[in-house]
Amino acid sequence: MRTQVCIIGGGPSGLLLAQLLHRKGIEAVVLERKTRDYVLGRIRAGILEVGLVGLMREAGVGARMEAEGFRHDGTVIAYGDEEFGISFKQHTGSDVMVYGQTELTRDLYEAREVDGGRTVFNVEGVCIHEARTDAPYVTYVADGTEHRLDCDFIAGCDGFHGVSRQSIPLSVRREYEKVYPFGWLGVLSETPPVHDELIYSGSERGFALCSMRNANLSRYYIQCSLSDSPEDWTDAAFWEELKRRIPERHAEALITGPSIEKSIAPLRSFVTEPMQWGRLFLCGDAAHIVPPTGAKGLNTAASDVHYLYHGLARFYDDGDREGIKTYSQNALARVWKAERFSWSTTNLLHRYPDQSAFDLKMQQADVAFLRSNEAAQKxxxxxxxxxxY
Structure with a gap:
């Protein structure tokens, strides 16, 4: 079998790339190691930057997002019982869209099916060959049979544990990593959000985040120990701890209910360089990971898709190789800025095990500066x- 672009990974970044390429008449085959139901069962963040909203529209899959998503003009920063708002509209003229990643992925799958795009599920043993030549190909096993897929380019959208990054020799790639000494315990509940905007809250007991998926579906997080497991936390214990970490007026207004999903995510900052090797390109978690504090994971993957999509489109339109030659350079320039924002926002509101009295005073000064300084808020x-982009 042959295609123009082989996309490894059927998550949102791989599907978005495939749909954008399809709209330009560029054929892509998507290889996914799990089932569609498994991919759609993963609970992930749902805050979409301006750029990602634009890409969804360009891909022709923005209608349900526009109808059901929630536009947010700002956010609330709290520290103890004190809080202040930061207006996105006032400082940038833009907003963000709250729309669940699961729903975004569902929209992309449905569009791909309507357009007749080929997606192969339950693939095993994916192996990338001849990536540094003009004739790369991928082998994989599906339904017990080995297949070969010849292509012009390979897009590795298969996450941190996927084969794509590992296919770049260690002599070529360099990895940068920071592992944080805590995780996030997240609870999804069929309850109305406690506030119209997201609340990022720091407290002496640790960080908390109040967010939402829709008018009757809320997502809450609290900083927790890496040694914890979801089973250690009853619903009652979670709600009680959350109330202790957010301003009193929000704690009193909080409507609680049974959790429908509960999980713990470790926090990590990670970047690999370069993001391309020959005709293999890395996108999203295959190349970089951010702590969720800045809502940049899915959005940074989308920026990778933007650069790769435009580079491939220029190549197939008129043979211009500049976009694909500079893909890694362009993508990494934006990735590192997103990494910085996520790292700094994490430091702003979390408690660290080895945090000294001086460190705590500096953290409080950072929050106070953000509260009082218009340039910092902008x-x-x-x-x-x-x-x-």
Whole structure:
């Protein structure tokens, strides 16, 4: 079998790339190691930057997002019982869209099926061959049979544990990593959100985040120990701890209910360089990971898709190789800025095990500066709605 672009990974970044390429008449085959139901069962963040909203529209899959998503003009920063708002509209003229990643992925799958795009599920043993030549190909096993897929380019959208990054020799790639000494315990509940905007809250007991998926579906997080497991936390214990970490007026207004999903995610900052090797290109978690504090994971993957999509489109339109030659350079320039924002926002509101009295005073000063300084708020808002591509 032959195609123009082989996309390894059927998550949102791989599907978005495939759909954008399809709209340009460029054929792509998507290889996914799990089932569609498994992919759609993963609970992930749902804050979309301006750029990602634009890509969804360009891909022709923005209708349900526009109808059901929630536009957010700002956010609330709290520290103890004190809080202040940062207006995205005021500082940037833009907003963000709250729309669940699961729903975004569902929209992309449905569009791909309507358009007749080929997606192969339950693939095993994916192996990338001849990536540095003009004739790369991928082998994989499906239904017990080995297949070969010849292509012009390979897009590795298969996540941190996928084969794509590992296919770049260690002599070529360099990895940068920071592992944080805590995780996030997240609960999804069929309850109305406690506030119209997201609340990022720091407290002496640790960080908390109040967010939402829709008018009757809320997502809450609290900082927890890496040694914890979801089973250690009853619903009652979670709600009680959350109330202790957010301003009193929000704690009193909080409507609680049974959790329908509960999980713990470790926090990590990670970047690999370069993001391309010959005709293999890395996108999203295959190349970089951010702590979720800045809502940049899916959005940074989308910026990778933007650069790769435009580079491939230029190549197939008129043979211009500049976009694909500079893909890694362009993508990494934006990735590192997103990494900085996520890292700094994490440091702003979390408690660290080895945090000294001086460190705590500096953290409080950072929050106070953000509260009182319009330029700092503008910079925060610019990063949150998404830096330009």
């Amino acid at each position: 910079a925060f808002a610019q990063n949150y709605v998404g830096l330009p």
